[in-house]
Amino acid sequence: NEKTMNNTTEHFLEIDSLSKQFAGVDALKNVCIDVEEGGFLVLIGPSGCGKSTLLNMLAGFEEASSGDIRIGGKSIKELHPSKRDIAMVFQSYALYPNMTVAGNIGFGMETRGVPKAERIKKTAEVAAMLQIEPLLKRKPGQLSGGQRQRVAMGRALVRDPRAFLFDEPLSNLDARLRVDMRAEIKKLHARLGTTIVYVTHDQIEAMTLATKIAVLRHGEVQQVGTPDDIYHRPANTFVADFMGSPAMNRVTGTLQRTQNGLELKFAQFTLPLHQPSEELLARAEQSGTIDMGMRAENITHAQGEQAGETDFGTLDLTIELIEPTGSDTFIATRDGDVHFTARVENSLRARTGEQITLAFDMSKAHYFDTDSGERVQ
Numbered sequence: 001n002e003k004t005m006n007n008t009t010e011h012f013l014e015i016d017s018l019s020k021q022f023a024g025v026d027a028l029k030n031v032c033i034d035v036e037e038g039g040f041l042v043l044i045g046p047s048g049c050g051k052s053t054l055l056n057m058l059a060g061f062e063e064a065s066s067g068d069i070r071i072g073g074k075s076i077k078e079l080h081p082s083k084r085d086i087a088m089v090f091q092s093y094a095l096y097p098n099m100t101v102a103g104n105i106g107f108g109m110e111t112r113g114v115p116k117a118e119r120i121k122k123t124a125e126v127a128a129m130l131q132i133e134p135l136l137k138r139k140p141g142q143l144s145g146g147q148r149q150r151v152a153m154g155r156a157l158v159r160d161p162r163a164f165l166f167d168e169p170l171s172n173l174d175a176r177l178r179v180d181m182r183a184e185i186k187k188l189h190a191r192l193g194t195t196i197v198y199v200t201h202d203q204i205e206a207m208t209l210a211t212k213i214a215v216l217r218h219g220e221v222q223q224v225g226t227p228d229d230i231y232h233r234p235a236n237t238f239v240a241d242f243m244g245s246p247a248m249n250r251v252t253g254t255l256q257r258t259q260n261g262l263e264l265k266f267a268q269f270t271l272p273l274h275q276p277s278e279e280l281l282a283r284a285e286q287s288g289t290i291d292m293g294m295r296a297e298n299i300t301h302a303q304g305e306q307a308g309e310t311d312f313g314t315l316d317l318t319i320e321l322i323e324p325t326g327s328d329t330f331i332a333t334r335d336g337d338v339h340f341t342a343r344v345e346n347s348l349r350a351r352t353g354e355q356i357t358l359a360f361d362m363s364k365a366h367y368f369d370t371d372s373g374e375r376v377q
């Protein structure tokens with residue numbers, strides 16, 4: 001049929017109009033996501049948005065109310081979890097406490113009747129890959145959190161599945177170990193090339209690992225795109241606010257025609273628009289209300305070089321808070337109800353309560369419809 005004929009690697013894993021109701025609650029609403037073969041899909045969204053429900057449906061632990069899931073063009077919806085050829089790595093690791101590390105890794109192969117010699121070979125291979133060879137004889141209770149996480153991954157890896165599912169695998173690790181394991185997972189993915197679906201709360205994990213990110217809210221997909229799309233072209237104010245730290249600055253203003261183009265007015269301030277689209281020009285003729293968004297890294301301390309550049313607008317605001325992070329410094333500023341966070345060089349000498357002139361790179365501004373929150377430009 002047409003589906004299988006068009007079955008290119010772009011549609012290796014197809015989540016097709018998937019919905020799930022739990023006793024009247026819509027946990028997932030008409031979710032559609034395609035993942036290419038070897039892709040790394042990250043599911044992200046606030047607590048209760050349906051991430052785990054979706055992952056559990058892919059694994060086969062939860063039944064869909066409607067819709068389909070296909071791998072390589074074939075529906076897997078009716079298949080028992082053990083027949084899906086998908087391996088899941090749980091947040092809790094779910095290791096057998098009385099078995100050794102080698103036993104834990106080999107257990108799945110044993111139940112599938114893989115001969116002993118092959119089990120030993122495969123376990124050794126995976127242990128080498130994860131650098132846990134010295135731990136093979138230990139029990140889970142004798143391992144650190146990071147080591148347990150590796151063992152849990154090892155158990156999935158020996159299966160050599162068509163896809164891996166990761167359910168917040170790093171959330172029980174401390175900050176440093178998280179960063180290390182994140183890099184390990186990325187390297188492992190590059191090496192194996194196996195398709196991964198990965199659930200996380202952590203936007204840095206999403207940005208660094210994913211080839212594709214799906215942002216969910218109340219069971220609905222808000223946007224599916226590359227990390228670059230999600231960060232630089234958020235589809236609506238929810239995605240804009242959710243991704244990025246510090247959160248994107250946003251302000252509601254009015255668009256007004258000027259001799260040269262458009263400007264945005266809010267409170268006593270005015271900022272020029274950079275290359276406004278036809279849509280924005282038309283909106284200026286109507287109500288003119290618009291939401292403007294700008295990330296902290298596109299607002300900085302005004303210096304000589306921005307003067308006279310048409311892409312820049314400047315505002316004078318009062319410094320409310322200074323947050324050095326080491327490499328960068330973030331400055332929270334305010335004037336009445338207007339507030340913006342800017343990223344400045346950490347060498348800048350500034351004090352709270354002082355005035356600062358901020359330069360806004362208007363070529364990086366985002367515009368959203370004030371009512372719907374949908375992206376306009």
Ligand code: ATP
Nearest residue numbers: 022023025026027046047048049050051052053054
């Ligand atoms: P978290 O990040 O907190 O783990 P999540 O995004 O994974 O959240 P889900 O666990 O998928 O969210 O839950 C989605 C919605 O479905 C929530 O409103 C939740 O309360 C509901 N839900 C999940 N499982 C069940 C269940 N077995 N019975 C009833 N409601 C459920």
